[in-house]
Amino acid sequence: MKILILGGFLGSGKTSVVIQLAKYILGSNPENKTKVVILENEIGEVSIDDKLLRGSGYEVANMFSGCVCCTMAGELVIGLHNIIRDFNPELIIMEATGVAYPDNIRETIEQSLPDADCSITCITDAKRWKRLFRPMEMLLKGQLDAADVILINKTDLVDGDTLDEVEASIRTFNDMAQYFRISAAEPIDTAVFEAVLGIEQRSFK
Amino acid sequence: MMKSDQIKQHEHGENCECGCHDEHHDEHHHHEHKPITITIHDMSVVGSYTFSIAKSYQESETILDDLLKQAAKKVTDLGGIIGHIKAFLKSEGESCMISITDDESNKRYVKESQCTVEGVAIVFCIEPEQLQDILENVFKEYISE
DSSP states (O other): OEEEEEEESTTSSHHHHHHHHHHHHHHTOTTOOOOEEEEEEEOSSSOOHHHHHHHTTOOOEEEESSOTTTTTHHHHHHHHHHHHHHHOOSEEEEEOOTTOOHHHHHHHHHHHOTTOEEEEEEEEETTTHHHHHTTTHHHHHHHHTTOSEEEEEOGGGSOHHHHHHHHHHHHTTOSSSEEEEOOTTSOOOHHHHHHHHOGGGGGGO | OOOHHHHTOSOOOTTOOOSSOOTTTOTTSOOOOOSEEEEEETTEEEEEEEEEEOSOHHHHHHHHHHHHHHHHHHHHHTTOEEEEEEEEEEEOOEEEEEEESSSSEEEEEEEOOOEEEEEEEEEESSOHHHHHHHHHHHHHHHHTO
């Protein structure tokens, strides 16, 4: 079973990517029997993103009022075990809160589910990177440093030179990840999703 | 794709430990939220709000857009950093009562001009009390309705 942790700062475009990823997985083969569970985690007392996903034709399981990387780690473990027991999914897409440290989530999952194939994709906001970089440095670093794939989003809102500077800055936090430049406001290239899901996971299509 | 309804298809008792929800997490557990609640998570200050706008969807969309921009400006004017300010606007739309006394049904339609708003404001570098004041001030007309 694969667990994809989708992390990244608040407003970076995680939900927009989830919507397109779900369409990619199901889009070309509506008869796909692959079991996919989307788990939404939101920090507020009310949930927003799950409503957006439902409005796009996808319904989600949500955990809100806290962050599964810390205060709700226990609930995450219980929830995952029960989802696996009840549905035995092949893929779980876990959209983290915008203040979560994805590596903490992976650590929690791997302690509880040592056989799970857990990967982290982190979304970054090209437009706000320079503004957030200094004041949010520790959080951004913590979100990015363990990512396997990094998607630089909102590339349509910055010029090429700025984008190069942003990527160079992000790479100081993590130069080992696979990088892709995207605009989630437009159709995302399928190669991005193949990387996010892992080459061996092409069977998800 | 597995649907959340499937995940939630079992009964959730008071002490349910399914992990798919808690008392806030499950849409089956309805209870009243305060119009504005402020919590702190790590470095972030999180304001959650729910209220209604007694206008059409189109009017409400314009109003909400303006309210969120006002809130954002007030946060930045205080030197705060906006993480994400977002809200979900839902129109109550039309409703209908269907009644039957014999074998024919009678339908009465009601057009509601009412929208509900659920949202969060996640910000940094301002005090929780400041965010509370901002949200109360910006949303005051609708929270009191």
